[in-house]
Amino acid sequence: MMKLRELTLKETHDLLKAGEIGVVELTREYLDAIHENNPSINCYVTLCENEALNQAEEAQKRLSSGEENSALCGIPMGIKDNMCTYGVRTTCASKMLENFIPPYSSTAVDRLLKKGAVMLGKLNMDEFAMGSSTENTIFGPTRNPWNTEYVAGGSSGGSAAAVAANLAGFTLGSDTGGSIRQPAAFCGVVGLKPTYGLVSRYGLVAFASSLDQIGPLTKDVTDCALVMDEVVAHDPMDSTSVAWENGSFTEDLEKGVKGLSLGLPAEFFDSALDDGVRKAILKTIKLLEEQGASAQETALPGIKHAVPAYYLISSSEASANLARYDGIRYGHRSKAAKNIDEVYRSSRGEGFGREVKRRILLGTYALSSGYHDELYNKALKVRRIIANEFARAFEQFDVIIGPAYPTTAFKLGEKLEDPLKMYLSDIYTAGVNLAGLPGLVVPCGLDDKNMPIGIQLIGKPFSEKLLLRIGYAIEKAVGSFKALKNEGRA
Amino acid sequence: MATDVETIKKIAQLSALSINESELEGFAKDLDMIIGYMEQLSKLDTGDVKPMEHVLPLHNVLREDVPTHVNRREELMNNAPETANECFMVPSVVDA
Structure with a gap:
């Protein structure tokens, strides 16, 4: 029998709305599954069991009375542990x-x-979002649900793994240089790093303020659009927050890709790219071409x-941001x-892990007199x-398309001792944040x-609906997350 | 511009960060490698390109000065490692 937690957010919402399942029953199923599977995946670092069940009861009342019609009402979610949650420990790992x-x-x-x-709990990450493997964490590494010998990616590794293991209906992550997109690719889920300013950063523990952005990780593209519909709004508490005035993120999903132009930057397909990843990306682009999109190499x-x-x-x-941690x-x-x-000095020396210290030292060096x-x-x-x-590329192309990361997930410990090697692999994601x-x-x-393997679509500012539309076409052509999972397990 | 142990000590001082003696060598090696790689940028001719601190045109955002999140004193104080008489405690900063 199909488990409720294997359903997408949209499917779950439809059943909740029809009254065929209840929010408390759904929440309990997720919580039970977390108790069973979290010890091997280690995606949750804090579980909010009682709060979640209370929220579930409340959500059920609002759904039943018709007071709340949001697709997210009653959906169990997990939150990366760098987003402040009132009364719930927020550690940044x-x-x-x-x-x-x-x-x-x-x-x-x-x-x-x-x-x-319904908030099930808080999710593992690289300390202060600095890392690409969710190994730099005081809670021990998150493991990839596809194969626990492999990393889940990072820094939003817990957020990606929780979705991939069906331990959350959806999650939020944050992306400063690839931290939503790379773990999404590693775990076979959908991840969106929105245009800078679209999702409020108020209450997101700051890493690099001009680059940080919150975004959803979901089981499919439709779910991603549904979360965006609720999470995007102008926020007076964030001076970089911008208003979205382009309607629902779901409305263009089925418009297809006919007539769209895709740019393939040569730099995204150089020798650093793993052959298996290259093949899958090119094959996917072919499928889009068959549906009427045009693809052309660019630079x-x-x-x-x-x-x-x-x-x-x-x-x-x-x-500069981490200067606030003074132990007072x-x-x-x-x-x-x-x-x-x-x-x-000692509070910072004891409180920060090795990678965080390395970045503070690097940043201080780069800003110091003589090197500024x-x-x-x-x-x-x-x-x-x-x-x-x-910007010039977008005069010619609707979107840029390519890989998110040079390889698929690597094994735990494989890159931990070589920080520069870990950094270099951010080549396809970091420019997007810049x-x-x-x-x-x-x-x-x-x-x-x-x-x-994940494919990355990059668009001009505020082109999320176009990206989701192409993503939806890819999902239809390649098969959704569930189909992929079944294939992987066959 | 190699970063040696002395450089790490100096930057650690600027960063208000205590670093164990045993870690100094490792950080020096890491940063030497990382900064060595970053220096490729200095060879780049960026002409008269203006530095880009931010992708959005930043301007001041004003809102009414209305207090929110009030009466959270206890919650705020509960996060402090050491308090006394509803004050944050620190070691003495003035010589007696």
Whole structure:
């Protein structure tokens, strides 16, 4: 028998609305499954069992009375642990915030809760969202549900794994340089990094403020559009928040790809790209061409400098953002500190993990006198060059299409000792954040190890509906997440 | 511009970050490799391109000055590692 938690958000909503299933029963099924499967996947770091059941009862009342019609009402969700949740521990997977209980909720989470979504718990991540494998975490690594010897990707690894293992109806992640899209690709789920400014960052623990963006991870493209419909709104609490005035994210899904032009940047298909990934991406593009889209090679030469520019800018911003952790008002305080200077230094030294320290050091170095112009300012200039190249490409193409990551998921521990190697693989994702563009990842096949491959669609600012429309066509042509999963397990 | 142990000590000082003696060598090696790679940018001719701090045109956003999230004193204080008499506690900062 089909389990309720294997249904998509949309399918679940239809059954809830028809009264064929109840929210409490649904929530219990998810909670039971988490108890059973989380020890092997390790996607949840905090479970909100009682709160979730209370929210479920409340949501059921609102659904039954017809007071709330949102597709998200009564849907169990998981939230990356860098989004503040009122009264629920928010750790950023860091010893620094291990016991931090936010006195307010982030706008994104608050909007979903108000629509009746049920929060099952908080999800594992790389500490302060710095990493690509969800191995830099005080809770131990998240494992890929497709094969637990492999990483789930990162930094939103818990968010991707929870969806892939059917341990949440949908999740929220955050993406600073690929942190939604890469784990989505690794776990075979849909992940969207929206245009910068579309989802409020209020209450998102800041990593690199000019790049951070919250977005959904879902079982299919329709679900992604449904979450976007609720999470996107102008927020006066975020001065970079922009208003969306283009209607529902679901309305263009079935319009097809006929007449659309796809640009394939040569830099996305160079020798760094794994052959299995390349084959699946090109095959998917062929399928879109068969449906009337046109594909043509193009060039984004600046992309080869995206990784250094991204790491210099994001680490510089992080070194400033993380200066707030001083061990005084909240966060870890060193017990050994004897004077105020030691409180700062030792609390930070003990509270931050190795990768976070590495980034703070890199950022401080790039901003320090003598290197500011040569490194930080230079990176900002390269950022504009990359943004301009994308803008020119969009004069010719509707979307840019390519891989999200050079390989499929790698094994736990495989890249942990070589930080530069880990950074270099962000080549296809980081430029999108530098330019503030939307990027959608949709599963498009499996490699010879039966691990999922994701295809990435990049559009001009606020083109989310177009990306979702193409993503929907890919899903129809390749088979949805469920079909992919069945294939993988066959 | 190689980053050695002395450089790491200096940046750690600027970052208010204590680093164990045993970690200094490792960080020096990592940063030397990473910054060495980043330096490819300095060879790039960026001409008169203006630095891009932000993708959106940033302007001040004003709203009515209405207090929200009020009466959360206890919740806020509960997050502090050390408090006394409803105040944050720190080691003495003035010599007696």
